[in-house]
Amino acid sequence: MRFTKFTLNRFDMVLIMQSIQGVGISLKHQHFQEFMNHKPDVPWLEIHTENFFSQASTSSKYLAKIRQDYPISAHCVGMSLGSAAINCPIREQHLHHIKSTVEWLQPGLISDHLSWSVSQGGHYLPDLLPIPLTEEAFTIVANNIKQAQDILQRQILVENPSSYLTYVDSPITEWQFLSSLAEETGCGLLLDVNNIYVSAHNHHFDSLTYLNNMPLSAVKEIHLAGFSTEIVEGKELYIDTHGHRVCDDVWLLYEQVIKRFGALPTLIEWDTNIPDLAVLLEEKSKAEAIITKVESIEKSSLIANTVNGQS
Incomplete structure (x- = not known):
């Protein structure tokens, strides 16, 4: 079966992106009531799409009310974009569940990961597994x-994964792989800064080299999160747990991201050890402060260059 490269005219892309701007946070059921009652100052929220497949569920009913006040981004974990399974009914069924959710939710952005989770036998594995870069x-x-975008009739963003092992046969760098996917399929890219930092530590590559090789026009969203560490065979391994505050080094890397890509929609992602909402709002404020800092420096530099040019 042949699938086509997805194209989105500039006007439609602007309309979609208008609703997702600034620094958002993950929406968790622990915070539903606070969003309902107090409507905290957050530009947008991101949900895990698979948690809202049933529109009749209690969670979906809360979300239907919350979305009246907040733009929503839909982050998926089950498209299994790296699966080699051919004519896999369970994967196609999953895509149609996502489509149904997207139709009632109307999210500003839709994303999933460069990973696989469906085997040839049609079994779903509860993880985001790495693929060989061949x-x-x-x-x-x-x-x-292309199949996912054909079914959804929407552009999807593909996220760079965190990585703990590599295949012997992986001649293509991850940034080359992702850049080529954007060019070939018309998809966008979701740049997870914490994942870059985690993978760079685990596999000994330079984070800035990764960033500087990502295509400017393809990156549409940024994720920030925390990680944990484990000692494996005497070596410290970074694990992308989404259960801690963003570390100082990742904040520094995020500043470089904003300098290169501009103030793209940014998410404070938190999936385990869910804290009080105030903690996520504090992390949001840190990201906003970095954006303000970078924009202020750039503005001052532009003014200085203009004055010098007139001298």
């Missing part, structure tokens, strides 16, 4: 992205 894998992932 030409063969590229063709598989590109076709899966």
Whole structure:
């Protein structure tokens, strides 16, 4: 089966992106009531799409009310974009569940990961598993992205994963792989800064080299999160747990991201050890302060250059 490259005219893209701006946070059921009662000052919220497949569920009923006041971004974990399973009914069924959710939720952005979770036998594995970065894998992932965009009739964003192992046969760098996917399929990219930091530590590459090789026009959203550490075979391994505050080094890396890509929609992502809402709002304020700092420096530099040019 052939799938087409997804195209979105500039006007439609502007309309979609208008609703998702600034620094948002993950929406968790622990905070539903606070959003209902107090409407905290947050530009937008992101949900895990799979948690809202049933529109009749209690969670979906809360979300239907909350979305009246907040733009929503839909982050998926089950598209299995890296799956090599052919004619897999369970994967296609999952995509149609996502489509149904997207139709009533009307999210500003839709995203999933560069990973796989569906086996050839049609079994779903409860994790985001890594793929080999080869030409063969590229063709598989590109076709899966095109299929997802055909079904959803929306552009999807593909997120760079956190990584704890690499395949012996992976001749393509991750940034080359993702850049080529955006060019081939018309998808956008979701840049997870914490994942870059975690993977750079685990696999000994330079985070800034990764950032500087990502295409400016393809990156549409940024994620920030915390990680934990474990000692494995005598070595410290960083684990992307989404259960802690953003670390200082990731904040520094985020500043470089804003300098390169501009003030793209940014998410404070938190999925485990859910804290009080106030903690997420504090992290949101830190991200906003970095954006303000970078924009202020750039404005001052522009003014200085203009004055010098007139001298």
